[in-house]
Amino acid sequence: MVALYTTLSTSTSNNTREVFARRSFLAEHQNGLWKIETGFIRTFTYLEDGTTVALGLWGPGDVVGKALSKLDPYQMECLTKVEATVLSLEECTQLTETLLIHIQQAQELMVIRSHKKVETMLIKLLAWLSKKFGSEVEKGRLIDMRLTHEDLAEMLGSTRVTITRILGQFEQEGLIARLSLHRIVLREEEIWYYEI
DSSP: OOOTTTTOOOOGGGOOEEEEOTTOBOOOOTTEEEEEEESOEEEEEEOTTSOEEEEEEEOTTOEEOGGGOOOSSOEEEESSOEEEEEEEGGGOTTHHHHHHHHHHHHHHHHHHHTSSSHHHHHHHHHHHHHHHHOEEETTEEEEOSOOOHHHHHHHHTOOHHHHHHHHHHHHHHTSEEEOSTTOEEEOGGGOGGGOO
16 A cells, blocks of 8 residues: 655654544544544535535545645545544645645546546546555455445446446456455456556
8 A cells, every 4th residue: 555645744742543433524623634544534525416526535644634625515534444643734844745645636536537438437446546545465456445336436426326337347347356345356457458
């Protein structure tokens, strides 16, 4: 797993870790950010009609918080059990790098969502997740984030039914293997034709 913020210099000795249950929300801190120690979260907002708009997926070493966004609402939902530490903005000595990482992720997700076909968007999203959060296993890369079909649909602006159908298609084609607890093994050597 690649931590995007390995060079973020912080003095967390006075900060204590807080533990959050799966599907709970991290609280907003006006002058602070959350550094994720363990687990995964997603950030999102809502449109006026209630549509969920995914803003990012974050894991150990990443830093998130309302102070990095002007969107309202700005939600930080735990996809798994999460341990996180509050950092004051003064502790984030490399805030510019943190902002650049957030911009880069937003651009990567924007490109993924720009594909015309949901099948292409989904395979690109799975490839991105496997590179960012995956771990090498015998038959590919394990995405162990417990993302539901609804979570994936919201990331891509699709429906749960469509995502379920496409995942079933990918499994039949041998592109993925689905495990319990919404875990997926992506067989990267099999997805080359989606990259064209």
